[in-house]
Structure formats: structure tokens, C-alpha cells
Amino acid sequence: MLSIKDLKASIEDGTQILKGINLEVKPGEVHAIMGPNGSGKSTLSKVIMGHPAYHVDGGSVELDGKNLLEMDINERANSGLFISTQYPTEIPGVNNVEFLKMAFNSKRAFLGQPEINDDDFKKLCEEKMQLLEMDARYRERGVNDGMSGGEKKRNEILQMAILDPKVSFLDETDSGLDIDALRIVANGINHIMSPEKAVILVTHYQRLLDYIKPTYVHVLRHGKIILSGGPELALKLEEQGYDWIEE
Amino acid sequence: MDAITRIKQLGMPRRNNELWTFFPVAKIPNVLSPDSDCHVADAPRNDNQDAFDFSEENDFAALLPVAQNARTMVQNIADGSEEMAMLKCNNDYGHTVLNIGKNAKASIEILDNKVQHPICAERFDINVGEGASVEIFFANPANDLPLTFRHFRITQAAGSNVRFSAIERGNGITRVSIDAFLNAAGANFDARTLNVLGGESSSHHRLHIYHNAPETTSTQLSRNLLDGNATASYDGSVIVGNGCTKAYSSQLVNTILLSENSSVSVKPVLKIYHDDVECTHGNTVGELDAEQMFYLVSRGIPEKAARKMLMHAFAFDTFAPLPEGPAKKRLLQEL
Numbered sequence: 337m338l339s340i341k342d343l344k345a346s347i348e349d350g351t352q353i354l355k356g357i358n359l360e361v362k363p364g365e366v367h368a369i370m371g372p373n374g375s376g377k378s379t380l381s382k383v384i385m386g387h388p389a390y391h392v393d394g395g396s397v398e399l400d401g402k403n404l405l406e407m408d409i410n411e412r413a414n415s416g417l418f419i420s421t422q423y424p425t426e427i428p429g430v431n432n433v434e435f436l437k438m439a440f441n442s443k444r445a446f447l448g449q450p451e452i453n454d455d456d457f458k459k460l461c462e463e464k465m466q467l468l469e470m471d472a473r474y475r476e477r478g479v480n481d482g483m484s485g486g487e488k489k490r491n492e493i494l495q496m497a498i499l500d501p502k503v504s505f506l507d508e509t510d511s512g513l514d515i516d517a518l519r520i521v522a523n524g525i526n527h528i529m530s531p532e533k534a535v536i537l538v539t540h541y542q543r544l545l546d547y548i549k550p551t552y553v554h555v556l557r558h559g560k561i562i563l564s565g566g567p568e569l570a571l572k573l574e575e576q577g578y579d580w581i582e583e
Numbered sequence: 584m585d586a587i588t589r590i591k592q593l594g595m596p597r598r599n600n601e602l603w604t605f606f607p608v609a610k611i612p613n614v615l616s617p618d619s620d621c622h623v624a625d626a627p628r629n630d631n632q633d634a635f636d637f638s639e640e641n642d643f644a645a646l647l648p649v650a651q652n653a654r655t656m657v658q659n660i661a662d663g664s665e666e667m668a669m670l671k672c673n674n675d676y677g678h679t680v681l682n683i684g685k686n687a688k689a690s691i692e693i694l695d696n697k698v699q700h701p702i703c704a705e706r707f708d709i710n711v712g713e714g715a716s717v718e719i720f721f722a723n724p725a726n727d728l729p730l731t732f733r734h735f736r737i738t739q740a741a742g743s744n745v746r747f748s749a750i751e752r753g754n755g756i757t758r759v760s761i762d763a764f765l766n767a768a769g770a771n772f773d774a775r776t777l778n779v780l781g782g783e784s785s786s787h788h789r790l791h792i793y794h795n796a797p798e799t800t801s802t803q804l805s806r807n808l809l810d811g812n813a814t815a816s817y818d819g820s821v822i823v824g825n826g827c828t829k830a831y832s833s834q835l836v837n838t839i840l841l842s843e844n845s846s847v848s849v850k851p852v853l854k855i856y857h858d859d860v861e862c863t864h865g866n867t868v869g870e871l872d873a874e875q876m877f878y879l880v881s882r883g884i885p886e887k888a889a890r891k892m893l894m895h896a897f898a899f900d901t902f903a904p905l906p907e908g909p910a911k912k913r914l915l916q917e918l
Contacts (some may be wrong), residue, residue, distance in 0.1 A: 385881050388873065413883035425878040429896025429903070438892070439882040446883065478896070479878075495882060 337363050337534055338417075338503045343395035345383040352393065353379045355559035361503060364531040368545055368570060369538045371556035372578050377538045380556070381419040381505040385412055399503065413439075414446035416502030420492040420509055422538075427479040432491070433461060435479050436498055443499060464497040468524045485512025493524045500528075505536045510544040522547030542574040555581060584638035586650035591615060596643045602760075603643075605816030605848045606787050610730055610756055612702055614647065642789070644732040644760050648706040653678040660687045662712065667909060669694055670707075677705040685712040685740075690909045693721040693733075704732040713740040713767070720748040720910040722917040729755045734762075741767035741796075747774045748902060748910050750917055751786050760789040765799035772801040777901045777914075780813035780845075787816045794823040794830040794860075801831070806901045807838040808894055809845035819864070820852035827857050834864040839871060839897060 338361040345354040353376045361367055369377055383390045384397050386409040397404045404412050427435070440460075441451045452460070465474065468490050480488045489509050496504050506525070510518055525548055529535055537548060545553075545567065553569040554561045555578065563569070563581050595613055596603040640646055649655075653676035660666050662684035670679055671694040683689050693707075711717055719735070731753065737745055751757055763772045778786045792801045807815045821832045838847040851864040871893045879889035898918050905911040 387877055408886070409877065409880040410883050410885050410889075413881055419881060425874045427875050427878065427893070427896060429899040430879075430892050435879070435882070435884075435892070438888065439879075439884055442883040442885060442888070499882065 337361055337400060338536075339396070339398045340384065341396045343380075343383065343397060344393040345379065345390045346393055347390060353390070353559055354383060356395070357556075357559070357561060359536075359554070359561065361534045361536060363534055365534050365551040366529070366548060367534070367536045368550040368553045369536060369556050369561075370540065370553060370570065370573055375557045376559040377556050378422055378507050381421065381507050381536075381538070384505065385409060385417060385419045410442065411446070413499075413501075414443045417505070418496050418499060418501035418503070419505040420489075420496065420507060422508045422511065424480045424488040424492055426481050426483075428481040430479045431475075432477050432479050433475045436461065436495060439495070440498055460498060464494055467497060467527055468494055469520050470494060486514060486517045489513055490517065490521055490524075493521050493528075497524060497528050502532070503534045503536065504528075505538075507538045508540070509537065510539055510541065518543065519547065542570050545570050557581070584636055586635075586637045586640075586646040589637040589640055590643065590646050590650050593641065593643060593646075602641065602789060602818070604850065605814075605818065606758060607756060607785065611643075614650070642734065642760055642762075644704060644758055645706055645734040645736065645762075647704045647732060648676040648678050648734075651676040651704070653704075653706070655680060657682070660684055660689050663687060666690070668692070671695075672703075672705050675700040675703050678708075679705070680708045681710065683709070683711045683715045683717055686714040687712065687716075689715070689717045691717065691719045692909065692913065693719070695721070695723045700728075702730045702732075703728050704734075706734045707736070709735060709737045709745075711737065711739045711743040711745055714742045715740070716744045718746045718748070718905075718908060718910040720746075720914060722750045722914050723753060728753065731755060731757045732760070733758070734760045737761065737763045737772070739763070739765050739767070739770040739772065742769035743767075744771045745773070746905065746910065747772070747776075748905065748914055749776045750779065750898075750914055751776070752779045753786070754782060754784050756785050756787075758787040758789065761791070763790070763792045763801070765792070765794050765796060765801065767796045768798045770796065770799045774801075774803045774805075775901055775905070776805045777898055778805075778807045778809070778815050779898065780807070780815060781810040783812050785814040785816075787818075789818045791820045791822065792832065794821065794827045794832065796824075797826065797828040797830065799827065799830050801833075803834040803836075804901060805836045806897060807836075807847055808841065808897065809838065809847060810841040812842075812844045814846050814848075816848040816850075818850045818852075820854065821862055821864075822854045823857055823860050823862065825856040828859045830857070830860040830862075832860075832862040836866045837897075838866075838868045839894070840868065841870075841894075 340357050340359040343354055343357040346352040371377055399415055437457050550567050553565055555563040596608045655678045657680045659682045663686045665688045667690045669692045803819055805817050817836045819834050823830045836849045849866045853862050876889055880886055902914045
């Protein structure tokens with residue numbers, strides 16, 4: 337489904353952040369990526385989405401056999417890739433619902449489908465907001481504008497629920513969430529997840545993985561995946577940290 | 584002193600006159616010359632000019648309509664009344680006097696002048712009574728007037744509130760000048776302007792806000808979206824007089840340059856003659872926010888539509904804080 341091979345990427349000053357990432361993600365799988373701060377976890381999600389601050393030095397990223405690196409950013413999204421960044425961007429003045437509808441219809445246009453009508457979109461929106469226990473105020477607000485960290489993360493999952501991507505790359509979705517919000521967001525992700533989809537979770541803590549069971553856990557360090565294992569690896573990392581791993 | 588005598592004293596605007604620093608003064612027809620198309624020297628003098636003394640007026644644009652013998656239209660809004668009014672000047676020169684009574688509420692929309700002359704100039708004298716609340720606004724659709732001047736002289740009594748809001752999208756050269764006099768405690772003046780310009784157009788704002796009493800407040804927010812070879816300038820002065828305790832003033836100019844050749848010039852001036860006051864000014868110039876663009880396109884929205892959304896958001900935020908009313912409705916509708 338998502339195939340990342342020997343992906344290398346650098347920032348403007350030439351510093352290489354990703355030094356050869358290999359990752360195969362199949363439908364129905366949940367991959368957790370853990371690792372110390374500065375290891376390249378957040379960079380990975382931005383590079384596969386095509387953030388202009390990064391330059392791809394080599395390697396390939398394919399989604400269902402299509403080369404993502406040759407696509408424009410919006411084409412990558414409409415092909416089924418979704419990323420949620422650690423600090424979602426605030427866009428005052430762009431209404432949350434209008435933005436969602438624009439994004440939803442952009443995907444439909446990309447897939448050659450007609451625009452959704454207002455009533456159907458309203459129903460879809462309400463259904464997904466109920467799933468995430470979001471109140472009506474979210475509709476009136478600007479995108480992430482003035483929202484708390486937890487509210488932003490919930491808003492991100494709302495977007496994921498509505499856009500229905502094949503592969504979601506969620507970067508520290510659990511940060512800034514209290515216990516109840518963590519449960520709600522995790523339930524939302526589990527609900528959206530299906531055998532045809534895949535999720536990649538970046539996290540520092542086991543607590544998110546108590547709710548969302550990973551198929552694989554990977555350790556990213558110095559721009560490379562240096563260790564992969566099952567869910568038990570996350571428990572060991574929680575107990576012992578990263579120092580015991582030899583690169 | 585009448586307007587033409589004062590214009591002759593001042594002479595035509597020059598770039599070394601600080602009121603006209605950023606303005607393409609060469610584009611102004613020479614009204615002092617008998618060979619000019621405007622023939623100001625030969626114009627018969629209108630009696631209504633006798634009510635005004637222009638001996639201390641320094642702005643050519645404020646004098647020009649009267650010097651060109653504009654017919655003065657006087658409108659009075661009674662104490663305590665609520666009125667909505669639309670003002671329209673159909674001539675190349677216009678002069679309007681508005682007297683707004685105590686505790687009146689007025690909403691004044693200035694409609695676009697459709698005349699096709701090489702120059703169009705309008706002057707508005709607005710006297711706002713105690714406790715009155717007035718919104719003055721215009722949302723001019725794009726017009727092709729080559730040279731437009733609009734001058735506002737606003738005097739405010741105690742506890743009065745004036746909100747001035749405007750969108751400019753003309754294809755020519757526009758200058759809006761405002762002199763606001765906050766003459767008694769509690770007077771508040773709020774100015775919000777948005778320029779959406781492209782091509783060879785240019786817009787120039789000159790504001791002088793005089794805090795002449797304690798506890799007077801003023802805010803200025805000016806936003807520019809400039810494309811093509813468009814230019815904008817903002818010359819904003821705040822003068823806080825001696826003894827004007829607890830005066831508050833803020834000025835913010837935000838510009839997004841959408842092309843290599845567009846440009847903006849900003850000149851904030853604060854003249855403060857008292858200690859216990861708060862005055863701020865700020866100026867930002869940039870492009871559309873790269874992170875916001877990335878966020879929108881990463882949700883599948885095409886780049887062109889994303890740019891449009893961000894420009895709309897920038898414009899929307901200029902007027903979103905206005906209280907609900909005709910001005911907010913009209914200006915947001917125009918976006």
C-alpha cells in the first residue's frame with residue numbers, strides 16, 4: 337500500500353535529516369514510530385507529503401504503486417495520503433466547515449465525482465463530529481484558530497474522518513490531550529480504521545498504544561529505522577528508553 | 584480665508600511636502616494654471632464657502648473640492664435618532680457636511696462616484712455630537728477613475744464613537760485623507776481599510792488623529808493585498824496633546840505582496856506631549872503564509888484555490904471585529 341524505500345531528505349542548508357528510511361505498510365496495519373527527539377519522525381511525514389522546506393535526496397515513496405514524489409501536494413492528499421502534524425497550523429478567517437467542504441470536494445473532483453450537496457455534507461459533518469464528541473462551536477471557528485492543543489488534535493481527526501484517506505500519518509496526536517480526550521481521539525481513529533486502510537502513528541508514549549493496537553513498532557534514530565518489532569517493543573521502550581538499542 | 588486663496592498660498596503638492604511624500608504628484612492637473620482643464624482661477628465663487636475658514640488647512644485634497652466650487656450639501660441627523668444614509672456625489676467635485684446630533688446612531692455609506700473625469704475630489708466635514716455613534720463606510724467596486732481624492736474632516740464630542748471602514752479596489756490612483764479630532768473625553772475613532780490592488784493602480788492613505796482630550800481612544804488597521812505593479816502607502820500620524828491622560832492609540836499596517844513589482848510604503852508618526860498615554864504602531868510586509876498554504880494543499884485543495892482562501896481570510900479579518908450592522912454586512916459581502 338505505502339512503500340518507502342531508502343528515502344533520504346535534507347533541509348535547505350544541506351543537513352540531511354532522513355538518511356535512508358525503509359518502511360512497508362500494508363492495508364489494515366497500524367505502524368507506530370517511536371524515537372528520541374530530533375530523530376526525524378516529524379520530518380518523515382512532511383517529506384512524504386511534499387513540504388517545501390525539505391529536499392528529497394533519494395529513494396522512493398509509492399502509494400498503491402504510484403510515485404508520490406512526482407505528484408503535487410494536493411494530488412498526494414487526494415490520492416489517499418493524510419498527515420497530521422505535531423502543531424496543526426492555525427488559519428484565522430478560513431471557516432472550519434467551509435475548509436472541510438472545499439477539501440472534500442477537491443478530492444471528489446480529483447476522483448471525477450460530482451460535488452456533495454450542502455445537506456449531505458452537513459449530515460456527514462455532524463456524524464463525524466458526534467463520533468469525536470465535538471460541539472457545534474467548531475463549525476463557526478477558523479481552522480484551528482484559537483483552539484487549545486487538544487481541540488486542534490480533535491479537529492485534525494475530524495478532517496481525517498471526513499476525507500477518509502487510505503494512509504494516515506499522525507504525528508504525536510496524543511500530545512496535548514487529557515485522558516478523556518485521548519480516549520475520544522483514539523476511539524475516533526479506531527472507528528475510521530478499516531482493513532483497507534492503514535495508520536502510521538508517531539508517539540513518545542505507550543498510552544496511545546493502549547487504545548490503538550499497533551501491528552508493528554519501529555524505532556527511528558538519526559534519520560533511520562534502526563529496529564522494528566511487535567507491540568511488545570513499545571512496552572520495552574517505555575521501560576528502558578532508547579539507550580540499549582545498538583545502531 | 585477661502586479655499587482658492589489657501590491653495591494659491593500652499594501651491595501645488597510636491598514630493599517634498601510631507602503630506603505628499605508617497606504620492607505621484609505629477610499626475611495631479613495643475614489647478615493653479617489658467618491653461619489647466621480645471622480652470623479653478625476662473626470659477627465663480629459659491630456663497631456657501633463663506634461658512635468655512637480654510638486658513639489652517641494644509642492639505643491640497645481637502646481644499647480642492649471647495650476651491651473647484653463644489654456645491655455643499657448639508658445633512659443634519661437629529662439628537663437621539665437612528666438613521667441610515669447613502670451619500671453619492673455625481674459631479675467631479677463634492678462637498679458634504681454632516682452634523683450628527685447627540686446620542687444619534689448613524690450608518691453612512693458613501694457610494695461610488697461614476698463620473699468620468701480626469702480628476703474627482705470629494706470632501707466630507709462630519710461633526711459628531713456627544714454620545715453619538717457613527718459608522719462611515721465605502722466598498723467601492725473597481726472603477727476606472729484615473730485620480731480620486733476623498734478627504735474627511737471628523738470632529739468628535741464627548742463619548743462619541745466613529746467607525747470608518749473602506750475597501751478600495753480601483754484601477755486608478757486614489758488618495759484618502761482623514762483628519763480626526765477627538766475633542767472630548769471618551770471619544771473613540773476606529774479606522775479599518777483594505778486595499779486590493781493590481782495592475783498599475785495605487786492607493787494612498789493619510790490619517791492624522793488628534794487626541795485633544797483625556798481618555799480618548801483610536802485604532803487604525805490597514806491591510807493591503809497588492810499584485811502586479813500596484814503600490815500603496817500609509818501615512819498615519821497620531822498626535823496626543825498635553826494633559827490627555829489615559830489616551831490610547833494603536834496603528835497596525837499589514838501588507839501581503841503577491842508579486843515582485845508591487846510595493847508598499849508606511850510612515851507611522853507619533854507626536855506625544857503627555858506621559859500617561861499608551862500608543863503603539865506596527866507594520867508587517869510579507870507573502871502568503873507558507874505553512875498555511877502547505878496545510879491547505881495537504882488537505883487536497885489546489886494551490887490556486889488555497890491562495891484565494893488565504894487572501895479572503897486576510898481580507899475577512901480586517902472587518903470581522905466590527906459590530907453587527909450595515910457596514911460589516913456590506914463590507915463582508917463585497918469580499
